[in-house]
Amino acid sequence: MDAVEKYMRRAFELAQLGLGTVSPNPLVGCVVVKNGKIIGEGYHQQFGGPHAEVDALNSIKDSSLVKGSQVIVSLEPCSHHGKTPPCADLIIGNEVGEVYLSNIDPNPLVAGKGVEKLRNAGITVNTGILEKEGSFINRRFFAQIIKKRPYIILKWAQTQDGFLARINNDSKWISDSYSRKIVHKWRAEEDAILVGTNTAFHDNPTLNVRDWSINKNQSQPVRVVVDKHLQLKNDLNLFQGAQPTICFNLKKNEISGNVEYVKLNDQDFLQSMLNELHSRNIQSIIIEGGAKTLESFIKNNLWDEARIFESQKRFVEGIASPKIEGSLISQNKLKDDTLSVFINNS
Ligand SMILES: NC(=O)c1ccc[n+]([C@@H]2O[C@H](COP(=O)([O-])OP(=O)(O)OC[C@H]3O[C@@H](n4cnc5c(N)ncnc54)[C@H](OP(=O)(O)O)[C@@H]3O)[C@@H](O)[C@H]2O)c1
Numbered sequence: 389m390d391a392v393e394k395y396m397r398r399a400f401e402l403a404q405l406g407l408g409t410v411s412p413n414p415l416v417g418c419v420v421v422k423n424g425k426i427i428g429e430g431y432h433q434q435f436g437g438p439h440a441e442v443d444a445l446n447s448i449k450d451s452s453l454v455k456g457s458q459v460i461v462s463l464e465p466c467s468h469h470g471k472t473p474p475c476a477d478l479i480i481g482n483e484v485g486e487v488y489l490s491n492i493d494p495n496p497l498v499a500g501k502g503v504e505k506l507r508n509a510g511i512t513v514n515t516g517i518l519e520k521e522g523s524f525i526n527r528r529f530f531a532q533i534i535k536k537r538p539y540i541i542l543k544w545a546q547t548q549d550g551f552l553a554r555i556n557n558d559s560k561w562i563s564d565s566y567s568r569k570i571v572h573k574w575r576a577e578e579d580a581i582l583v584g585t586n587t588a589f590h591d592n593p594t595l596n597v598r599d600w601s602i603n604k605n606q607s608q609p610v611r612v613v614v615d616k617h618l619q620l621k622n623d624l625n626l627f628q629g630a631q632p633t634i635c636f637n638l639k640k641n642e643i644s645g646n647v648e649y650v651k652l653n654d655q656d657f658l659q660s661m662l663n664e665l666h667s668r669n670i671q672s673i674i675i676e677g678g679a680k681t682l683e684s685f686i687k688n689n690l691w692d693e694a695r696i697f698e699s700q701k702r703f704v705e706g707i708a709s710p711k712i713e714g715s716l717i718s719q720n721k722l723k724d725d726t727l728s729v730f731i732n733n734s
Pocket residue numbers: 543544545546551552553554556557558559560562583584585586587588590591614615616617657658676677678679680681682684685707
């Protein structure tokens with residue numbers, strides 16, 4: 389493997405350590421190399437905190453090594469004053485010799501200006517290193533900036549014979565405890581979780597992270613429920629506690645404790661809901677069902693990724709699981725279930 393690609397893969401590994409804590413910022417990792425050896429590395433750890441380049445340069449004990457080094461960073465260094473000073477200036481000030489990056493930052497405040505600043509200062513900049521892998525790691529950030537909506541992850545569990553729930557709406561115990569733990573890990577990684585009215589009513593989910601630890605920089609995801617006619621009782625689990633909760637409906641705008649009721653028009657309900665979430669800086673959302681809700685996202689081609697557990701159980705009859713067309717990117721046998729992940733290429 390090309391040495392630069394090897395360092396970039398390390399930058400990607402570091403970048404992903406920020407999952408769940410940097411949104412709505414991008415995931416960024418950075419490696420500093422001198423004479424073929426990594427002398428420093430870092431990543432963007434928390435929203436508003438130091439950027440990856442700062443973290444990596446700060447990790448170098450012997451600052452005399454920095455001059456003439458190579459900086460390998462997964463996303464273009466910023467050129468503007470945001471919550472922190474521009475990373476391009478830091479790289480220039482440290483007299484770094486060469487910069488390698490994977491993706492240009494699509495944020496209009498940067499969008500090539502970081503590269504331009506570095507080149508104007510005489511630094512050689514190589515772009516597009518493992519570009520496809522880089523965009524996949526930052527797929528949430530890219531969706532937020534380019535599609536102007538959250539990155540949408542559909543998730544469900546189905547039986548071997550293709551059912552999401554029994555006729556009586558019981559969907560318990562399709563997936564095993566191992567798969568359910570993974571779902572809690574995913575909840576810790578995304579900004580929000582959404583369910584439809586019937587799921588909120590029949591399953592009474594809590595929609596929080598309980599079966600996975602969250603660190604001190606993380607918060608519980610925002611809970612989102614669709615309840616057009618405000619039929620759901622407010623003693624349901626998802627309305628309880630301090631976790632921020634949004635209830636999209638057709639009747640009222642109101643804030644009541646942790647619950648924000650947001651009134652939408654019936655036309656373009658789904659798109660308006662995504663616009664509202666985007667305006668609240670929600671970068672990613674997991675759609676946790678039920679069938680009608682998942683199907684509405686599929687029908688409108690408003691999804692990016694689908695994670696489907698298939699158990700070995702059979703219900704014979706029940707609520708059919710959604711049908712999806714996408715590219716299968718992974719399929720793994722877990723404990724008792726098989727997890728298939730699709731991405732939407734259309
Ligand atoms: N196996 C699994 O992974 C899994 C996961 C979750 C749920 N489930 C099961 O699925 C069943 C419920 O599924 P379901 O299909 O009956 O109901 P559902 O999807 O939970 O809720 C459907 C209702 O939510 C509202 N809604 C949702 N998305 C909407 C959108 N984009 N635009 C407008 N309205 C929207 C509509 O309400 P109105 O009709 O009022 O317009 C719709 O009828 C339950 O039995 C539950 O246990 C299984």
